[in-house]
Amino acid sequence: xxxxxxxxxxxxxxxxxxxxxxxxxxxxxxxxxxxxxxxxxxxxxxxxxxxxxxxxxxxxxxxxxxxxxxxxxxxxxxxxxxxxxxxxxxxxxxxxxxxxxxxxxxxxxxxxxxxxxxxxxxxxxxxxxxxxxxxxxxxxxxxxxxxxxxxxxxxxxxxxxxxxxxxxxxxxxxxxxxxxxxxxxxxxxxxxxxxxxxxxxxxxxxxxxxxxxxx
Numbered sequence: 719x720x721x722x723x724x725x726x727x728x729x730x731x732x733x734x735x736x737x738x739x740x741x742x743x744x745x746x747x748x749x750x751x752x753x754x755x756x757x758x759x760x761x762x763x764x765x766x767x768x769x770x771x772x773x774x775x776x777x778x779x780x781x782x783x784x785x786x787x788x789x790x791x792x793x794x795x796x797x798x799x800x801x802x803x804x805x806x807x808x809x810x811x812x813x814x815x816x817x818x819x820x821x822x823x824x825x826x827x828x829x830x831x832x833x834x835x836x837x838x839x840x841x842x843x844x845x846x847x848x849x850x851x852x853x854x855x856x857x858x859x860x861x862x863x864x865x866x867x868x869x870x871x872x873x874x875x876x877x878x879x880x881x882x883x884x885x886x887x888x889x890x891x892x893x894x895x896x897x898x899x900x901x902x903x904x905x906x907x908x909x910x911x912x913x914x915x916x917x918x919x920x921x922x923x924x925x926x927x928x929x930x931x932x933x
Contacts, residue, residue, distance in 0.1 A: 729887070730784045731774075732862035733767040734849055736869030737790040740766070740893075743870060744924075747895030748917050757928070760808070763788045764815050765923040770866050770891055773913050778887070784862055785819065788812060789849045792822040800930060807929040821848055850877035857884050866891060866913075867903065875903060882908050891915055 745751045745759035767786040774781055790809070793802050812818050823844040849867070854877055856862055864887040867874055881888050882905055890903040894914035902912035 728780045728782055729778050729864050730862045731771060731778075731781050731864040731866060732785040732787070732856060733770055733783065733866045733868065734853060735763050735766060735786070735788045736845065736849060736867070736871055736874070737763070737788050738845070739869045739871050743893045744920055747893040748920050757926070760925040760927075761920070761923045762925045763812055764818050766868060766891075767866075769915075769919060769923055770868070770889070770913060773919075774864075774866075774889060774911065777911070778864065781864070783817070785856075786817055787819045787821060787849075787852060789821050789845045791825040791843070791845055793825050804929040808925075808927075811927070821852075823848060846871050846873040850874055853877045854880050857881050857886050863887060864889065868892070870901065870903060872903065875905060878903065878905050878910070879908075882910070887911075889913060893920065 740761060741759045742751075743759075744761065745754060749758050763786055767783055771781050771783050790805075793805050809820050809822070812820050825843075849869075850873070853865055853867065853874075856865065857880065865878075865881050866889040867878060868891040870892040878888050878890070888905065888908075889911040891913040892902050892915065894916050902914065904910070904912075
């Protein structure tokens with residue numbers, strides 16, 4: 719969706735990244751999750767935020783990035799130690815950028831039914847709620863003029879609806895590919911800008927760092 723007029727005033731933009739949603743979406747859209755290494759699909763959140771700023775300049779020329787917030791489940795002791803190491807090194811790198819805020823909630827573990835030995839499956843819980851609360855809080859504290867949510871999780875739609883209601887510009891971002899499996903978020907009754915990110919966009923923000931490598 720394109721606005722009919724460009725805005726020339728300074729527009730404070732906050733980007734909210736639902737990391738696991740973006741990661742798994744990239745794996746489906748641009749790879750094969752059954753054969754690709756687990757590292758495929760990772761992105762640099764700061765680079766993604768800068769990309770989203772650039773992609774919206776045609777209709778919002780005064781865009782200024784004021785915040786990049788990343789939301790992700792944190793593996794606990796039931797997760798493999800290598801997964802915990804990757805998580806720690808990756809999030810430490812994100813936090814090294816003063817413009818990036820990382821927020822996590824503990825993963826929850828469910829034992830697989832019917833397995834002879836204990837097998838635990840991790841589930842991300844509460845991330846969508848945490849992200850939604852921050853979006854709404856930012857709206858009412860007037861921390862931004864434009865909110866960009868990088869996710870295809872429909873649980874976030876009520877927060878986006880509230881942002882529109884209080885007068886904020888709302889944008890969403892999701893991967894666009896033949897096997898993406900997700901569609902862009904929509905706010906019923908409103909037309910919002912949706913960034914459909916293709917392979918060329920993924921390659922601009924892809925993180926190929928080997929977080930298992932010894933330092």
